[in-house]
Amino acid sequence: MITLExxxxxxxxxxxxxxxxxxxxxxxxxxxxxLIYGERNSFASSWEEAPEKTFQAVDWxxxxxxxxxxxxxxxxxxxxxxxEKVREIFYKLRALHPYKHLKFVLYTNGTLLKRVVKDDPxxxxxxxxxxxxxxxxxxxHERVRKGTSLLQIENNLEFFxxxxxxxxxxxxxxxxxxxxxxCLExxxxLYQRGVVDFFFWHLIERDYPIxxxxxxxxxxxxxxxYLLDRFVVDLSKGTVLPVLPxxxxxxxxxKGIKRGQTGCGVEKLRSFDVLSGKVxxxxxxxxxxxxxxxxxxxxxTLDFSKIQKxxxxxxxxxxxxxxxxxxxxxxxGGRCPVLIKTSPxxxxxxxxLIKDLVDLAKSFLPEVKRALKASQLSEESLYYPYGYLNLxxxxxx
Numbered sequence: 001m002i003t004l005e006x007x008x009x010x011x012x013x014x015x016x017x018x019x020x021x022x023x024x025x026x027x028x029x030x031x032x033x034x035l036i037y038g039e040r041n042s043f044a045s046s047w048e049e050a051p052e053k054t055f056q057a058v059d060w061x062x063x064x065x066x067x068x069x070x071x072x073x074x075x076x077x078x079x080x081x082x083x084e085k086v087r088e089i090f091y092k093l094r095a096l097h098p099y100k101h102l103k104f105v106l107y108t109n110g111t112l113l114k115r116v117v118k119d120d121p122x123x124x125x126x127x128x129x130x131x132x133x134x135x136x137x138x139x140x141h142e143r144v145r146k147g148t149s150l151l152q153i154e155n156n157l158e159f160f161x162x163x164x165x166x167x168x169x170x171x172x173x174x175x176x177x178x179x180x181x182x183c184l185e186x187x188x189x190l191y192q193r194g195v196v197d198f199f200f201w202h203l204i205e206r207d208y209p210i211x212x213x214x215x216x217x218x219x220x221x222x223x224x225x226y227l228l229d230r231f232v233v234d235l236s237k238g239t240v241l242p243v244l245p246x247x248x249x250x251x252x253x254x255k256g257i258k259r260g261q262t263g264c265g266v267e268k269l270r271s272f273d274v275l276s277g278k279v280x281x282x283x284x285x286x287x288x289x290x291x292x293x294x295x296x297x298x299x300x301t302l303d304f305s306k307i308q309k310x311x312x313x314x315x316x317x318x319x320x321x322x323x324x325x326x327x328x329x330x331x332x333g334g335r336c337p338v339l340i341k342t343s344p345x346x347x348x349x350x351x352x353l354i355k356d357l358v359d360l361a362k363s364f365l366p367e368v369k370r371a372l373k374a375s376q377l378s379e380e381s382l383y384y385p386y387g388y389l390n391l392x393x394x395x396x397x
Contacts, residue, residue, distance in 0.1 A: 053277030
């Protein structure tokens with residue numbers, strides 16, 4: 001097997017996540033910020049840093065990058081609550097780095113989208129990808145994403161697509177009380193209407209294991225089988241169903257590629273988080289390791305070899321989990337250190353679910369090969385743009 005780094009070479013992206021606000025207009029069950037940092041009122045105000053400090057941090061990072069593409073992702077909280085801050089950073093970076101290979105991504109719950117598109121349609125035309133959190137059809141979505149209206153989000157996406165050609169990724173966060181197929185049905189509906197272009201799902205991080213794991217696993221596997229059946233049917237018609245993790249997994253299996261890192265590559269300094277003027281390797285691991293702090297003007301020449309030793313310690317759990325002997329490790333890469341920190345028991349459950357996904361994909365591989373051949377699609381058509389965009393998402397499902 002070759003690593004993803006060996007396959008992508010200079011096209012392997014570096015990703016900067018900019019947390020522009022801790023505020024949010026929704027109360028979603030299982031919010032990761034709440035899991036890591038506690039109640040929102042205890043951290044939100046400290047994240048409302050002036051845009052100038054954030055800009056200085058990103059500018060500093062950009063001067064340290066090589067020729068690889070850089071994705072800059074606006075994150076929160078809900079970034080559209082502070083859209084003026086997002087715009088200021090966006091336009092300033094574009095103006096000062098015209099020769100850098102910069103691409104911009106924005107995460108949102110979608111509730112404020114129409115309003116801000118009206119304020120600055122040019123921003124959204126120049127955005128490279130919009131990621132919108134939708135967790136299924138109306139009843140399921142509004143049950144877990146309290147304070148949001150799915151109908152409003154759908155209408156906002158309709159308006160967005162009338163104003164911009166920017167691609168939209170529907171992002172679902174699967175909780176144990178949810179149906180994965182319900183998420184898929186909402187995606188397929190919106191995809192057929194032309195208001196979303198890609199689908200990604202992941203499993204929620206929590207500080208306790210899934211209580212009825214046997215039932216959840218059974219239902220999840222049934223829904224994954226439904227997805228793979230649909231994936232093969234579409235391939236046989238000459239169309240790639242744009243489900244990013246699945247397209248990536250099939251491409252890895254076809255080409256003999258292994259991830260060679262955790263989901264985000266934190267241990268290889270492929271991903272950086274900018275939070276309140278601070279540059280840190282992973283916002284979801286807390287603020288124990290700060291690479292630079294522009295609020296305090298604490299910026300030194302970094303000893304990357306020393307930092308990488310510290311980061312490698314974050315993924316030392318792989319030995320405990322037995323990742324080196326796992327048949328699914330080529331795909332998940334050891335997943336993510338956050339869940340090990342919050343619930344090792346849940347992490348072990350997710351290992352089983354990832355193995356289920358990989359085993360199921362392997363069983364469908366002969367059908368995928370036949371469908372690709374019959375429809376005269378290349379294997380690469382699974383990866384560009386689909387599997388490649390999975391690098392911009394979260395950890396492996």
